Amino acid sequence: MEDKIKKDIAHLQMQLAGGDQAALKQLYDRFSERLLHFSFAIIHHREQAEEVVADVFIQVWQKRARIASLENFAGYLYTITKNISLNYLRKNGKEKYINIDTIYLPYFSIEPTAVDHLISTDLLRCINKAINDLPPRCRLIFKLVKEDGLQYREVAELLHLSLKTIENQMGIALKKVHATVNISLPVYSPPVNKP
Structure with a gap:
């Protein structure tokens, strides 16, 4: 896609x-x-x-x-x-650079797709809350990567941060979202071939 x-x-x-x-x-x-x-x-x-x-x-x-x-x-x-x-x-005599920690982002909301309709509304609400509870820098990076589809390298260049910082912030975001949602997916086991 x-x-x-x-x-x-x-x-x-x-x-x-x-x-x-x-x-x-x-x-x-x-x-x-x-x-x-x-x-x-x-x-x-x-x-x-x-x-x-x-x-x-x-x-x-x-x-x-x-x-x-x-x-x-x-x-x-x-x-x-x-x-x-x-x-x-x-x-306008204001800041001359981006202070990522003071960035204000609108409330993040995952838009439901056909697949998302299979997920309960409570789970989507929980995921959205977890994303919106992220610190500003982490949430901005998460939004640029996940919602806007930019590559880590592009976000690093755009925000004048190192690639390692972007990777770390995405790791933090994903861990916090996962911890908040606490999803445990079933492990796939291939069918056993019987003789």
């Missing part, structure tokens, strides 16, 4: 490079909400975060000729969003 998503995005990039405004709209629809949350986490102001996202897609349109050659479009969008958000902070 992830390969299909990458192919869809690559196809939209090619269309965008050719000047297709519908492709820009589809990319906006796919990424705007995630980028809005990321910008809001940095600047703590919803209206300004909305302007940041609009500016991101204006830049994408202006640089559309180069977009087709990008291998990591999502990482590119997050980097632009971070830079524009930091520029906003600089212009």
